[in-house]
Amino acid sequence: MTKNDYIATPKRTKEILQTYDFSFKKSLGQNFIIDSNILRKIIEYAHIDKTSGVIEIGPGIGSLTEQLAISAKNVVAFEIDQRLIPILEDTLSAYDNIEVINQDILQVNLTEIIEKHFSPDQAVHIVANLPYYITTPILMGVLQQRTSIESMNVMLQKEVAERMAAKPNTKAYGSLSIAVQYYTEASIVMDVPKTVFIPQPNVISSVLRLVRRDQPLVHVHDEDQFFALVQASFKHRRKTLRNNLQTYFKGTLDKAQIDAFLRKADIDGTRRGESLTIEEFARLANTIYSA
Incomplete structure (x- = not known):
């Protein structure tokens, strides 16, 4: 042919x-x-x-x-x-x-x-x-x-x-x-x-x-919660990570608790979601959901 x-x-x-x-x-x-x-x-x-x-x-x-x-x-x-x-x-x-x-x-x-x-x-x-x-x-x-x-x-x-x-x-x-x-x-x-x-x-x-990949790039305690957290962090791209998380966790976590989790995960809440690596998102999700 x-x-x-x-x-x-x-x-x-x-x-x-x-x-x-x-x-x-x-x-x-x-x-x-x-x-x-x-x-x-x-x-x-x-x-x-x-x-x-x-x-x-x-x-x-x-x-x-x-x-x-x-x-x-x-x-x-x-x-x-x-x-x-x-x-x-x-x-x-x-x-x-x-x-x-x-x-x-x-x-x-x-x-x-x-x-x-x-x-x-x-x-x-x-x-x-x-x-x-x-x-x-x-x-x-x-x-x-x-x-x-x-x-x-x-x-x-x-x-x-x-x-x-x-x-x-x-x-x-x-x-x-x-x-x-x-x-x-x-x-x-x-x-x-x-x-x-x-x-x-x-x-x-x-x-x-x-x-x-033979294994996912990062280890997370709960994949559904991890992906939901990531989506929430990009919900309003111009907003800071802290503000997006406050909206997402409204009625579940207050501002002080969110700030405490961010400090524990060693992540600056004034950053925007687009600046976080997948490893940082995994660390934050594991910090929040293993508490």
Whole structure:
């Protein structure tokens, strides 16, 4: 097969869309990639080889799926749009290492999928061009399942990718940065122009690489309370940490108690949430919730 025969070309993509009279659903955030070079770069950054198992989310008409099938041992792709299932059966018919499942990834038990479709010693990765409207729920849902997935390599809105990979004392840094980096090492590996999509999105995209940590970055006594405290600390970004905590703990802790906890955790309450590292947030949460 030559590069011109790949699904991810403007000509072939348009032919497939016309053959099946396919209309894009805005509600599903469908944007198909028409540049196979971009797809191969994504796969290269994901370190996919002939031993790898891959889970794809939202294969569309199979542009990325095809390139993954060429590079990986096997691919399991989850597509929520029933209309795309017969199209994928056609476009991917030349490959015997792809399983397409018509299911919402948010409803999937990934541990069961991994046990069923991949061998125990196989490295499993997520590689996906994610629908922008539901990027965060998908990624957080996967992370919170605590599976054996080694990495997630996903295309998403550049602004969201920057928030997930952000460091303290930057505008993009917030509770989402901490939630993602608690579980993974996050890095943006490339930007992707609008011109490689049909239809073209209104925003620039980035490819985010998330590598699972063997253990969460910090130890906390209670994860739910830790993440709630972090969110509260960013509730009003222009307010000090002390003020945000006073609002959050209103009726539970008074000002003097909050100040005492801040002193005990060795954190200046006049700082803003965006200046605290994840280690400092963990120390503060553990100080408050172990009292």
